[in-house]
Amino acid sequence: MVEKISKEQVLDRLRFENYWWRHHTIEEDYNDMQRRLYFDIFKPMVIDQSVKRAVVLMGPRRVGKTVMLHHTIQELLEQGVPAQKIIFITVENPIYTTIALEDLFNYALEAVGQKNPKDCYVFFDEIQYLKDWEIHLKTLVDSYRSTKFIVSGSAAAALKFKSNESGAGRFTDFLLPPLTFYEYIHINNLQHLMVESSLLWKNKEQPFYDTINAQLLNEHFVKYINFGGYPEIIFSPQMQKNPGRYIKQDIVDKVLLRDLPSLYGIKDVEELNRLFTTICFNTAHEFDYGDLSRTSGVKKHLIKTYIEYLESAFLVKKISRVNHTGKTFQREVKFKLYLSNPSLYAALFTPVTITNEKKMGDLVETAIYSQWMHRDWFNPYYARWRKGEVDMVGIDDGSLKPIWALEIKWSNRYVEKPNELSSLIDFCTENKLSSALITTIDIKTQQSFQGVTLQYVPCATYAYNVGKNTLDKKK
Template structure:
């Protein structure tokens, strides 16, 4: 359908209110996430000449930080009429080429494209977006293009294939636990301390671990989504918000659009099963029996759900941290434990699934470090069998950097962890607990809530004292 040019132009004006007011009402009142500053550096960077592709799941603040970047550009002296924003999930923009949208904006403001900043939100809704964006970058050397999208894996794949040298990817994860604590002002419960990990390392301790754990439980239930986590007293029925605005839209709208999926009900049921099993060791036979799907379909659906950034797959190594030739076993984690709440309702620390959600929450703090080789260890040789929940290894599988066993207990057993440490020349390991904090020569026992805070606090900080 071809819309009247005046209607299209009117919508563009409505979406770019700063052309008249020099301000963006409401959005500049949001606190800036710790990831904002790295994003804005790329937005304002002149060289190398590349588009910025902001990736991340739904409802974690991508649109907000784009608006915040627009406001900061204006505050730094950029002409507001040279800043354009287009949300490509807007029906009136459907099938309108990017070049045409831009030309409408330029015509309205009577400005040149040179020295302009052009933001495309939810760019995955444009077919062959990477080809269009690459062409714009190549032909407009004095303009900056910024795009966002909710299907991180699919966007990255196309970015690598078609945008080599033209695009810079920037990943925005769900709200981390450290952000949740700091932005809500709960960090007054913490104080800096040191632990011994080949020398003194910066860490944190808590004056009231029971209260801090209650915040951790709230984070598991609702904390991954900024809009809910930072306004919990204003959001009615957050479980429904998570389900309807996030999982349902991804399953019913995003994935069919990206991959042409027809049987969305089957995919939804498959996702429900994997979500309930978050943090568990799975194998294709078990998943096939429980979901009544064949291995080929299982692999296809897992690919789709990873592309939509709903799940992450963690692969297995053996006792000596070596890969298995045949991949039959794996772990699935929700990228955000709050997704479990949207599907099955909120949980308490006494629920049967809660230890798995604790493990999911801890793993979620590492999502910003996708370049690192994270694995889990699982082995069985005769009567000897064991598991270590999370390890980091070198990309050649020759060295193990650290190992963590995740428990929701104050009497955690470290036997299997120490066996793995001995086999891989680790002098010290970590085992998490409910409230216990002790620093031994070969083992650090630390509450899950504090460990999650430390990992996410180090998310953007590359310091000598960072250990995880």
């Protein structure tokens, strides 16, 4: 006879997961991990009981969502919230698969001996594996007005879609992206390498930070490109020796083979995997649907849908093209694709070295784009026309005209040879831009050329500043 999981087994599992019920602190492993800088933005959303909304924490795998939830629990404990008022449930645990969300909540109250749900904080981790989770969560928010519900999930776009569809006025979304280079510096306690500069970009809103040791900062920038998107791998030399085993198996394969097929009903996962591998190897390149179909072997009519799936899993980002006057195209024929996290390249292929100029160029461009991807209020573009290209341009939402231009180079040669930046100069002249930015390996300077002020900034310091300013704006 097949035995069913008993209620007592469920209660025992809940008691095991909620370590603080017994010890009044989170487990040491979680407590020892550094808090992500996004924690200071996320924490107030949870602690504020006056807002009767559930908080939906979303983001790709292994960026620290579960750790952030535990850090939030520790903060609640330190602020005097009774341990028995804090409940944590890992929804994807097989022992809970047949139990409704409200029943899980009531079991947890029973397990901790809590009869009154008032002023409880309830955390549901990896909620996307519960069918119709948004309907169940909406019911809980409406039924238990004095209880704060916090959920997390890795399939961010699917979560966001369902959150927007069913949780209007009841859910607040929070996206936790991969580490920025600014966070990488912070987590590694390397802030002493950065100093506020009196030179470029100096203003009250966005001070510019320079480095006191460009060589050391570049060494860390390359390490960030190879391993830095994931907090755990930064501190594990063992994982860095074999990033394919860690990142590919634990992150990429689970997303491609389990998350996306289960959420979107994808049948041919090998086809999806081929497309992702093609994009990964060619990150920062321009594509069209025909090129991708021929290179990957995936049917052309499926490419667009698969890219949308990969974007929903925060594996890639598609960037749209504008012409030499900054105008978008009515029909999207060409576009660029970037890995949302440059570390994915090292996982599928091999870590890049500082001397590999061609591949470093692609991955540096990917890394810089990935810093901008954290700005959910801003969409960068690239410009390409018959006679030239500019790597990144900013378009004003109101006037729909270019307001800045950036050329991403892993080279110092353009300081001595500004004439080789003819596309950038032409774009600035056409759009009446008085200045433009060019990244370098380690030179920071500026010069005037053909009526345009060219500002040169090292790639690593530029990435640091974009990440810092993004986080400051979010705060």
